[in-house]
Amino acid sequence: MEQIIPIKGNVSFPLTLDPGVWIFDDRRIDLDDFFSSSPRPERDTEQEYIKSTSKFWEKEIREGAVFPPTIKSEKKYEKEKVLTSTFGVPLSPFLKNAVPSDIASQIVIETKDGSFSFPLAEADSLIMQFSFKGKPLREDGPVYVLLKDGSNRDCPIKNVTAISVQ
CATH class of the missing domain: 3.90.420.10 (Oxidoreductase, molybdopterin-binding domain)
Structure with missing residues (x-):
């Protein structure tokens, strides 16, 4: 309690x-x-979102929907971060x-x-x-x-x- x-x-x-x-x-x-x-630089989040989305769709059109092999390593990194941060x-x-x-x-x-x-x-x-x-x-x-x-x-x-x- x-x-x-x-x-x-x-x-x-x-x-x-x-x-x-x-x-x-x-x-x-x-x-x-x-x-x-370290100071955080000011970012234009809308511009960053537009750029990342356009890169994603461009890749989807060229290569098709394929999950990158890094998803497992990203999940592992997140688990480690939770245990150490x-x-x-x-x-x-x-x-x-x-x-x-x-x-x-x-x-x-x-x-x-x-x-x-x-x-x-x-x-x-x-x-x-x-x-x-x-x-x-x-x-x-x-x-x-x-x-x-x-x-x-x-x-x-x-x-x-x-x-x-x-």
Whole structure:
């Protein structure tokens, strides 16, 4: 029961979060890549999509529908990545599902050691880390709360017991 985190308070739908299943969540973020020190170049994703799609269809027309032999190696790489990477998920989708009331103005992260408050408007800047190098955070978890700017990456909020909307 210690691994479950409730979202409670001024919400229409109180939720309970189970970080143990987030490894299968499509919203998970590889935090090593997310917080890498190298700046991310701005990309035109629409142009990239158009180029990759046109290359794919061109190849389909020339060669026919053939699955490349790399699919097995790609799956193996993904499995290894899950077992060795550090992952987190954004907090904001869970808060949106809980539907904070109109009078709610802040989020309180409750821990075994105290509590930390953030304005509700800053919920998009919070990430919940649920694994470190492929292992769940059992000692001082179940999650760490990080800021997207990485300012508390070396000293995250640990021992989270609940998230309260006030």
